Amino acid sequence: MCATCGCGESEPVAHSHSQAQDANHHHPGGPVHDHAHEPRRISLEQDILAKNAEFAAGNRRLFADRGMLVLNLVSSPGSGKTTLLVQTAQALRDAFPVMVIGGDQQTARDAERIRAAGVPAVQINTGKGCHLDAHGVGHALDQSLLAEGGVLFIENVGNLVCPADFDLGEAAKVVILSVTEGEDKPLKYPNMFAASRLMLLNKIDLLPHVDFDVDRCVDYARRVNPDLQILRLSARSGEGMAAWLDWVRAGQRNELSQHIDRLEADLAAARARLIHGGGEIRRTII
Amino acid sequence: MHEFSLCEGIIDAVTTQTRQQGFSRVRRVWLEIGALANVELDALRFAFEVVRDNTIAATAELDIITLPGRAWCLNCAQAIAVGELYDPCPLCGGYQWRLTGGNEMRIKELEVE
Ligand SMILES: Nc1nc2c(ncn2[C@@H]2O[C@H](COP(=O)(O)OP(=O)(O)O)[C@@H](O)[C@H]2O)c(=O)[nH]1
Ligand SMILES: [Mg+2]
Ligand SMILES: [Zn+2]
Ligand SMILES: [Zn+2]
Ligand SMILES: [Zn+2]
Numbered sequence: 144m145c146a147t148c149g150c151g152e153s154e155p156v157a158h159s160h161s162q163a164q165d166a167n168h169h170h171p172g173g174p175v176h177d178h179a180h181e182p183r184r185i186s187l188e189q190d191i192l193a194k195n196a197e198f199a200a201g202n203r204r205l206f207a208d209r210g211m212l213v214l215n216l217v218s219s220p221g222s223g224k225t226t227l228l229v230q231t232a233q234a235l236r237d238a239f240p241v242m243v244i245g246g247d248q249q250t251a252r253d254a255e256r257i258r259a260a261g262v263p264a265v266q267i268n269t270g271k272g273c274h275l276d277a278h279g280v281g282h283a284l285d286q287s288l289l290a291e292g293g294v295l296f297i298e299n300v301g302n303l304v305c306p307a308d309f310d311l312g313e314a315a316k317v318v319i320l321s322v323t324e325g326e327d328k329p330l331k332y333p334n335m336f337a338a339s340r341l342m343l344l345n346k347i348d349l350l351p352h353v354d355f356d357v358d359r360c361v362d363y364a365r366r367v368n369p370d371l372q373i374l375r376l377s378a379r380s381g382e383g384m385a386a387w388l389d390w391v392r393a394g395q396r397n398e399l400s401q402h403i404d405r406l407e408a409d410l411a412a413a414r415a416r417l418i419h420g421g422g423e424i425r426r427t428i429i
Numbered sequence: 430m431h432e433f434s435l436c437e438g439i440i441d442a443v444t445t446q447t448r449q450q451g452f453s454r455v456r457r458v459w460l461e462i463g464a465l466a467n468v469e470l471d472a473l474r475f476a477f478e479v480v481r482d483n484t485i486a487a488t489a490e491l492d493i494i495t496l497p498g499r500a501w502c503l504n505c506a507q508a509i510a511v512g513e514l515y516d517p518c519p520l521c522g523g524y525q526w527r528l529t530g531g532n533e534m535r536i537k538e539l540e541v542e
Contacts, residue, residue: 180453181542182542183452183542184538184539185540189536190535191535194438272434305434334514366524367514367515
């Protein structure tokens with residue numbers, strides 16, 4: 144059972160309810176005449192992922208309340224997410240709080256690599272699960288991962304299919320593709336490239352050694368998503384890292400300035416209430 | 430892969446309805462799935478048969494209605510049909526279009542008793 148969202152409670156309740164109904168409906172020897180047995184249609188028109196969307200909205204509120212930038216990093220296994228995050232955390236941690244959630248099917252090794260870079264990291268072991276969902280992320284969000292004006296990176300499970308569908312409450316998905324993979328990945332996994340705002344083409348230090356046509360890959364990615372921003376970098380050599388770090392800094396500043404706008408609006412509303420309330424007090428005194 | 434999670438979402442939504450609408454069995458579930466949605470229909474059908482066990486929908490049939498891919502081409506300023514996310518506009522050959530339909534994953538209707 145879970146205090147945050149009441150998960151684990153719903154199943155048993157529904158189960159005992161249906162058993163009780165079944166028991167009521169046994170009329171030994173008699174005809175079954177209960178109206179409940181009449182087939183009827185119920186229109187739902189509900190998104191299958193509606194529940195995930197609710198949890199994602201809850202996470203998003205937590206992030207917005209602190210002016211945090213949250214990025215959901217998605218890729219195939221081995222494209223370099225953790226390596227990139229280690230480099231990124233080291234480069235940015237002195238400018239603002241940097242935090243990491245890692246989703247992995249088995250080990251906590253990635254979180255250890257990140258913590259060694261000097262930033263808080265929490266690992267979610269998804270077991271057989273092939274993606275993170277908003278509910279799991281919500282449970283992982285302890286105080287060490289929430290910081291005013293900070294940047295939280297979520298390293299999703301290495302998988303280019305289903306993480307595309309699960310909103311975690313992030314500001315944007317960042318898809319990482321390395322040049323050791325096929326350049327046709329954007330066509331093979333179009334939903335992921337369509338769902339992402341930025342594509343990082345990683346391991347460009349290996350370009351001389353591999354048969355990877357960068358222009359063709361960029362063309363494929365833009366067919367699926369004409370608005371996709373694309374940066375080329377090497378998390379190993381550091382080439383191209385500056386543009387990525389600038390992208391993150393710009394996003395962090397943007398979230399923070401939106402946060403300031405909201406706080407100022409709240410402040411103005413509170414002032415207005417004080418003036419209005421003061422008037423009422425005066426009236427009652429007179 | 431995530432078809433199991435989707436089916437858990439379906440069963441969860443159906444179970445919530447049980448409490449609100451008071452029925453004891455689900456006979457049929459109608460889904461609307463967009464042709465460009467990130468779903469393998471065979472995997473979804475298979476997952477449904479596994480996930481429905483020991484629930485109110487244990488014997489429910491699954492009916493999947495496929496919705497076509499539709500988009501708005503910014504270049505042509507006109508509605509177009511698309512078969513894949515990487516298809517060019519059939520009119521101008523460009524890719525500057527926005528999906529307006531075809532990525533749905535919805536529970537449309539239930540038949541219950
Ligand atoms: N040559 C090269 N190797 C890289 C680069 N980035 C990551 N790697 C290597 O790719 C492998 C997988 O990296 P990792 O960060 O664990 O990938 P993840 O599974 O996406 O987290 C490791 O051996 C990394 O050292 C890069 O830019 N260039
Ligand atoms: Mg990793
Ligand atoms: Zn919970
Ligand atoms: Zn999955
Ligand atoms: Zn067109």
